[in-house]
Amino acid sequence: MESFPKKVSRVTYRVSRFTFYVLFLLLALASAKTASAQQPTPSDDEVNAIARQLYCPVCENTPLDVCPTQACAQWRDLIRQMLAEGKSADEIKQYFVENYGARVLSEPPRTGLNWLVYILPPVAFLAGAYILYRAFRSWRALGKQASAQEGSEVPLAGDEYVARLEEELRKRE
Amino acid sequence: MIADFGYGVIVVTFLLALFSVGAAVYGALAKSYRWAESARRAMLLTFPLVTIASFTLIYLLATGHYELEYVYSVTSNSMPMYLKITALWGGQAGSLLFWSWLMSAFASAVTLRKWERDREFLPWVIVVSSVTLAFFLALTIFFEDPFARWWQTASGEVAAMFRPAGAVPLMPSDGQGLNPLLRHPGMIIHPPMLYLGFVSFVIPYAFAMAALITGRTDDRWIRITRRWTLVAWLFLSLGLVLGARWAYDVLGWGGYWGWDPVEIAAFMPWLTGTAFLHSVMIQEKRGMLKQWNMLLIILTYDLVIFGTFLTRSGVLSSVHAFAQSAIGPLFFAFIGLTLVSSVSLLVYRWNDLKAEVEMKSMLSREALFLLNNLLFMGVLIVCFWGVIFPLISELVTNQKVTVGPPFYERATAPLFGALMLLMGIAPLSAWGHSTFKTLGRAVWKPALVAALVVVAIFVAGIHNAVALIGFGLVALVIFVTLYEFWRGAMARHRRTGENFVTALWRLAGRNRRRYGGYLIHISMVLMAIGILGMQVFQTETQGTIPQGGSLALAGYTVTFDSVAQFDTAGGRNVTRAVVSVYKGDQYLGDFHPRRDYYYESGQPMTIPGVRSTLADDLYVILVDWQPISAIGATFKVYHNSLVNWLWIGSLVFIFGTLVAAWPEKVTSGG
Numbered sequence: 001m002e003s004f005p006k007k008v009s010r011v012t013y014r015v016s017r018f019t020f021y022v023l024f025l026l027l028a029l030a031s032a033k034t035a036s037a038q039q040p041t042p043s044d045d046e047v048n049a050i051a052r053q054l055y056c057p058v059c060e061n062t063p064l065d066v067c068p069t070q071a072c073a074q075w076r077d078l079i080r081q082m083l084a085e086g087k088s089a090d091e092i093k094q095y096f097v098e099n100y101g102a103r104v105l106s107e108p109p110r111t112g113l114n115w116l117v118y119i120l121p122p123v124a125f126l127a128g129a130y131i132l133y134r135a136f137r138s139w140r141a142l143g144k145q146a147s148a149q150e151g152s153e154v155p156l157a158g159d160e161y162v163a164r165l166e167e168e169l170r171k172r173e
Numbered sequence: 174m175i176a177d178f179g180y181g182v183i184v185v186t187f188l189l190a191l192f193s194v195g196a197a198v199y200g201a202l203a204k205s206y207r208w209a210e211s212a213r214r215a216m217l218l219t220f221p222l223v224t225i226a227s228f229t230l231i232y233l234l235a236t237g238h239y240e241l242e243y244v245y246s247v248t249s250n251s252m253p254m255y256l257k258i259t260a261l262w263g264g265q266a267g268s269l270l271f272w273s274w275l276m277s278a279f280a281s282a283v284t285l286r287k288w289e290r291d292r293e294f295l296p297w298v299i300v301v302s303s304v305t306l307a308f309f310l311a312l313t314i315f316f317e318d319p320f321a322r323w324w325q326t327a328s329g330e331v332a333a334m335f336r337p338a339g340a341v342p343l344m345p346s347d348g349q350g351l352n353p354l355l356r357h358p359g360m361i362i363h364p365p366m367l368y369l370g371f372v373s374f375v376i377p378y379a380f381a382m383a384a385l386i387t388g389r390t391d392d393r394w395i396r397i398t399r400r401w402t403l404v405a406w407l408f409l410s411l412g413l414v415l416g417a418r419w420a421y422d423v424l425g426w427g428g429y430w431g432w433d434p435v436e437i438a439a440f441m442p443w444l445t446g447t448a449f450l451h452s453v454m455i456q457e458k459r460g461m462l463k464q465w466n467m468l469l470i471i472l473t474y475d476l477v478i479f480g481t482f483l484t485r486s487g488v489l490s491s492v493h494a495f496a497q498s499a500i501g502p503l504f505f506a507f508i509g510l511t512l513v514s515s516v517s518l519l520v521y522r523w524n525d526l527k528a529e530v531e532m533k534s535m536l537s538r539e540a541l542f543l544l545n546n547l548l549f550m551g552v553l554i555v556c557f558w559g560v561i562f563p564l565i566s567e568l569v570t571n572q573k574v575t576v577g578p579p580f581y582e583r584a585t586a587p588l589f590g591a592l593m594l595l596m597g598i599a600p601l602s603a604w605g606h607s608t609f610k611t612l613g614r615a616v617w618k619p620a621l622v623a624a625l626v627v628v629a630i631f632v633a634g635i636h637n638a639v640a641l642i643g644f645g646l647v648a649l650v651i652f653v654t655l656y657e658f659w660r661g662a663m664a665r666h667r668r669t670g671e672n673f674v675t676a677l678w679r680l681a682g683r684n685r686r687r688y689g690g691y692l693i694h695i696s697m698v699l700m701a702i703g704i705l706g707m708q709v710f711q712t713e714t715q716g717t718i719p720q721g722g723s724l725a726l727a728g729y730t731v732t733f734d735s736v737a738q739f740d741t742a743g744g745r746n747v748t749r750a751v752v753s754v755y756k757g758d759q760y761l762g763d764f765h766p767r768r769d770y771y772y773e774s775g776q777p778m779t780i781p782g783v784r785s786t787l788a789d790d791l792y793v794i795l796v797d798w799q800p801i802s803a804i805g806a807t808f809k810v811y812h813n814s815l816v817n818w819l820w821i822g823s824l825v826f827i828f829g830t831l832v833a834a835w836p837e838k839v840t841s842g843g
Contacts, residue, residue, distance in 0.1 A: 066426035106577035
């Protein structure tokens with residue numbers, strides 16, 4: 001089977017549409033043979049439930065269920081066709097990945113280099129949190145030293161917030 | 174020729190900007206007032222000049238000079254006048270000129286202020302502004318010239334400013350027209366707002382650099398730019414919200430935010446800007462975090478340039494990347510240069526920026542603000558990494574991948590939740606010192622009421638964990654904030670004997686920044702209501718129905734009455750359906766979802782029929798239709814719960830930011 005061109009320009013788009021029609025025809029023929037195994041036509045909602053998890057292979061960053069182009073309408077028909085043949089959601093997604101590459105998935109598959117996309121942000125966040133924690137500790141140590149030199153701190157009065165606010169108000173007036 | 178005139182003006186402005194950089198540097202180093210003044214005047218002159226160039230382009234756009242490539246590519250005879258004019262920012266070349274226009278305007282406005290107390294900043298502010306301006310003008314002159322003409326050469330059509338050898342000028346009688354997705358009244362306001370936000374963040378950055386270069390590293394630069402930064406932030410926020418609204422109204426996918434790289438590009442400087450607005454307060458109150466604030470404003474500046482680059486270079490194709498060209502490497506180099514030089518300066522001054530006092534408690538206001546900064550940086554890392562990872566993947570493994578909404582939602586949801594929790598706690602903690610006891614005493618009452626709200630929601634039948642936590646946090650923030658207003662007003666009332674309303678009014682009036690900030694907190698959680706509603710409760714259905722047939726969703730019934738197809742102004746073919754909508758048995762009215770097809774570009778545009786209430790929106794899209802047949806038409810119906818609170822929150826947000834930014838009487842102090 002032909003793989004989908006990497007760079008999409010108008011020309012390759014047409015080519016890809018052509019490949020698509022060929023694929024579609026082959027699939028239609030194949031399914032005609034197994035017509036006896038067909039189930040009742042899947043509803044639009046069932047189709048969209050799968051299309052939502054896939055990304056339009058030509059218009060970037062558009063989920064397949066909402067993409068208004070003709071090509072996407074045909075891809076949705078393809079999903080319907082495959083559902084009617086009794087294929088599972090995973091099998092359909094797998095079919096699209098094999099034919100159009102991993103980019104049709106809404107997230108990178110969890111393999112190889114792609115793990116980086118999932119690992120780096122939490123690691124960076126935890127590193128930031130750790131640095132902040134260390135900074136807190138050293139600041140607090142310094143603060144304690146300073147207050148030990150200045151003598152003990154004044155204990156805080158009953159409703160500390162209101163006291164503080166009133167003090168602020170006094171300063172302003 | 175008018176186009177040559179416009180181009181000439183840009184070239185002159187570019188030279189002037191370069192002169193002002195040189196004169197300002199010399200004036201500052203040689204301590205020559207005359208040279209600095211000369212740089213200032215050159216800077217001031219750039220604004221009228223870029224204005225002339227911009228109006229020249231607007232004139233060419235409005236009068237259909239299709240012999241210019243830019244005019245040809247973004248306008249056509251059938252476009253209404255307002256779109257022809259706003260096509261100034263409808264494509265790449267024009268957008269860059271528009272950027273320069275705003276840059277020169279802001280730089281001029283800043284140089285016009287009184288400079289007595291901080292005269293040593295002036296030349297360096299001019300240098301940073303002029304370098305930025307010169308960069309964008311250079312892009313316009315050498316790479317993305319909006320005044321370039323079409324020429325017919327032996328090898329085909331080319332766009333160039335000057336006649337290539339043996340070329341014949343082309344005079345098309347009509348243009349391609351603007352991308353249909355951009356033909357919307359939102360076009361008037363969304364891009365300029367975003368750009369206003371982008372460009373105005375250059376000014377606080379310029380002051381930060383001036384402070385670093387001159388060694389005046391106290392918080393003077395922050396005090397000067399505080400209001401300016403707040404207004405920049407307001408514009409950027411409005412740009413984001415207007416973009417969301419536009420998407421909701423015309424993109425026809427039932428949502429407002431798709432984690433598209435270009436949306437994220439505008440969101441990233443907002444994240445660092447918001448962190449900055451919070452952490453400068455620590456510097457003002459406690460003299461801490463000077464280095465961090467410098468780093469935040471440097472990041473914001475470079476993310477602004479990066480954001481402009483993402484939309485303009487086409488390196489990340491997305492629904493927004495209507496403008497693509499080869500200026501990517503230049504943006505990359507400029508970002509690299511400014512980042513390296515700014516950070517080097519920061520490192521050079523590192524010791525001058527040491528804190529004046531130290532932190533005493535992990536629950537103090539400043540400690541919680543730091544936590545807030547950590548969370549914003551966490552969201553930033555997720556966004557930045559998600560945006561650039563597809564490029565890395567393509568470079569390294571030659572595999573294209575999509576990093577889509579599920580990734581961002583999963584990664585950022587806990588961070589946003591934690592930010593909401595902080596919004597509920599931090600206002601009650603004290604500067605300098607807080608303990609669990611003092612904080613607990615302040616928080617328990619609002620927290621109890623919020624817990625009751627959660628119980629009520631649970632009893633009402635909502636058992637979704639995200640919704641319960643989310644609405645609980647929303648309730649906490651609202652009660653804490655109202656409690657703050659109430660306690661403040663009561664304290665005033667007790668002290669001054671004013672009645673409660675007067676006390677509240679004066680309280681907010683005398684500390685606009687704090688209470689404006691609280692209003693912004695409320696607006697954020699109102700928006701969160703809308704976002705939670707969409708994330709958790711949105712439902713949809715799609716079906717093909719014959720005339721008279723119905724689709725049912727969430728208690729609504731949508732009945733298909735008719736569909737008509739006709740040509741209309743603007744070169745469109747409109748397919749417009751009429752559906753009647755019922756809630757239960759009650760007739761709510763007719764919707765007119767439609768699909769516009771643009772002949773020139775061959776692109777469709779989906780416009781939903783929407784009914785909006787505080788509880789929910791019903792959103793109907795015409796997906797497909799058969800002209801004359803019994804099959805009927807295909808509709809998609811979305812039930813969008815609570816989404817209106819997103820827009821209501823935005824209005825409260827504008828109000829809150831204006832309160833915070835409104836000038837206080839000089840006597841009442843900061």
